Amino acid sequence: MGSVSLKLGDGTARFRRVAFCSSALNFIMLFSVLTTNLFAFYAFTSTPKNHLHYTPNNDVSLISEQVSLILREISSSQKQLAQLERELLGYQNIDISKSSIASELKLFLQYHPLPLGKDSRTGIAEMVSSVGHSCEKSMNLLSQFMNYKVGGICPDDWSLAQKLILRGCEPLPRRRCLTKSVPKVGLYRFPLSLWKPVNDSMVTWSGLGCKSFDCLNRKKIGKDCVGCFDLINGSDKQRFVKAKSKIDFVVDDVLALGNGGIRIGLDLGGGTGNFAARMAERNVTVVTSTLNLDAPFNEFIAARGLFPLFLSLDLRFPFYDNVFDLVHVANELNDGDRPEKMEFLMFDMDRILRVGGLLWLDNIYCADNEQKRILTQLIERFGYKKLKWIVGEKVDADQAGKPKVYLSAVLQKPVRV
Numbered sequence: 001m002g003s004v005s006l007k008l009g010d011g012t013a014r015f016r017r018v019a020f021c022s023s024a025l026n027f028i029m030l031f032s033v034l035t036t037n038l039f040a041f042y043a044f045t046s047t048p049k050n051h052l053h054y055t056p057n058n059d060v061s062l063i064s065e066q067v068s069l070i071l072r073e074i075s076s077s078q079k080q081l082a083q084l085e086r087e088l089l090g091y092q093n094i095d096i097s098k099s100s101i102a103s104e105l106k107l108f109l110q111y112h113p114l115p116l117g118k119d120s121r122t123g124i125a126e127m128v129s130s131v132g133h134s135c136e137k138s139m140n141l142l143s144q145f146m147n148y149k150v151g152g153i154c155p156d157d158w159s160l161a162q163k164l165i166l167r168g169c170e171p172l173p174r175r176r177c178l179t180k181s182v183p184k185v186g187l188y189r190f191p192l193s194l195w196k197p198v199n200d201s202m203v204t205w206s207g208l209g210c211k212s213f214d215c216l217n218r219k220k221i222g223k224d225c226v227g228c229f230d231l232i233n234g235s236d237k238q239r240f241v242k243a244k245s246k247i248d249f250v251v252d253d254v255l256a257l258g259n260g261g262i263r264i265g266l267d268l269g270g271g272t273g274n275f276a277a278r279m280a281e282r283n284v285t286v287v288t289s290t291l292n293l294d295a296p297f298n299e300f301i302a303a304r305g306l307f308p309l310f311l312s313l314d315l316r317f318p319f320y321d322n323v324f325d326l327v328h329v330a331n332e333l334n335d336g337d338r339p340e341k342m343e344f345l346m347f348d349m350d351r352i353l354r355v356g357g358l359l360w361l362d363n364i365y366c367a368d369n370e371q372k373r374i375l376t377q378l379i380e381r382f383g384y385k386k387l388k389w390i391v392g393e394k395v396d397a398d399q400a401g402k403p404k405v406y407l408s409a410v411l412q413k414p415v416r417v
């Protein structure tokens with residue numbers, strides 16, 4: 001056992017040469033080979049005790065019986081071995097021995113032992129790469145995703161990646177190919193960039209119905225993006241600075257509630273990043289989480305000089321506990337008749353928000369009064385201080401008739417002991 005000491009930063013890390021998995025596997029293999037051989041040896045050499053009428057015929061049938069027993073034993077050991085291998089790799093569902101699985105995927109998923117063995121600081125002995133367990137349901141798509149020329153240019157398939165993410169295959173495996181590059185000629189300096197139109201040639205249009213921002217602006221992309229890529233005349237332009245109704249709060253009012261302590265925030269489902277842009281004008285850094293559903297939201301936000309986060313809302317936020325001063329969420333919270341789905345999201349937002357931080361629920365749509373009651377109850381369980389709380393009704397422009405119930409609130413995270 002080699003043992004090496006390294007001076008690392010604040011202390012001494014100790015590494016030890018152990019390759020637990022491979023030696024355990026070797027041991028199991030050796031053991032199974034030994035036991036099957038011993039068993040065979042025993043079967044052929046031991047004399048049966050209780051037979052009175054000894055005939056050669058009888059002997060042959062006995063031997064063939066023993067042989068089939070041995071074969072069964074071997075096959076069962078092999079199955080056990082395969083199972084152990086799967087357990088050691090940690091992939092019960094993804095059978096990486098199948099020939100249809102891209103070899104890059106197998107390579108990616110294999111454990112890579114640390115060159116110096118177990119690291120005493122982190123306690124890990126190997127580097128583990130993972131894919132989401134739901135990837136198992138989309139093995140064909142995943143294998144397609146992992147099928148490329150190593151070191152070459154990746155297929156132009158970002159929409160395939162998004163398709164996988166939407167099927168819960170998140171995180172995706174890494175790839176060893178170069179992504180198609182897009183020249184970003186004509187980016188503006190910050191903060192000029194915040195409200196400048198983005199040139200069509202700056203984003204990837206593959207896999208999208210529209211091939212220009214002009215086209216996008218003439219279409220309705222989801223409920224909350226009508227002309228939302230139009231930074232000059234778009235209907236969204238005045239949002240957050242001018243209230244259209246009492247359920248719209250303006251950023252200056254909300255920031256005032258934070259007593260100057262709001263510096264970093266997360267915006268969920270932030271569309272083209274207008275919220276982050278308004279916050280940036282007030283020196284607050286906001287990360288906008290969005291996918292590219294029918295439009296190049298991520299590239300657009302980045303071209304404005306803002307921070308896009310390509311992440312589905314079903315994944316735990318990749319942020320540490322108690323770090324954000326503000327979380328803004330518009331429209332997204334409700335999930336029909338699955339209140340527990342909403343709870344997972346609420347608890348995760350609560351986790352990343354610091355004590356005294358603000359949770360801004362912005363125009364949260366409630367299908368009916370029952371849903372409003374469920375949402376209200378859920379929010380109240382967290383014990384937040386209600387700095388603003390308004391329930392209002394709105395008639396959607398496209399669905400004239402019955403007004404819909406919306407909730408807007410600014411809540412302050414309490415101290416918990």
Ligand SMILES: *[C@@H]1O[C@H](CO)[C@@H](O)[C@H](O)[C@H]1NC(C)=O
Pocket residue numbers: 185186199200201
């Ligand atoms: C967009 O970019 C292309 C290529 O970089 C350039 O020729 C064109 O003038 C740009 N258009 C605008 C409106 O800036």
Ligand SMILES: *[C@@H]1O[C@H](CO)[C@@H](O)[C@H](O)[C@H]1NC(C)=O
Pocket residue numbers: 230232233
């Ligand atoms: C915005 O509206 C003005 C006048 O209504 C028009 O001249 C201009 O072309 C529009 N800009 C965009 C980007 O649509």
Ligand SMILES: *[C@@H]1O[C@H](CO)[C@@H](O)[C@H](O)[C@H]1NC(C)=O
Pocket residue numbers: 281282283
């Ligand atoms: C933002 O920061 C800049 C540079 O520190 C400062 O000049 C400006 O007044 C700040 N703006 C606001 C709205 O606080």
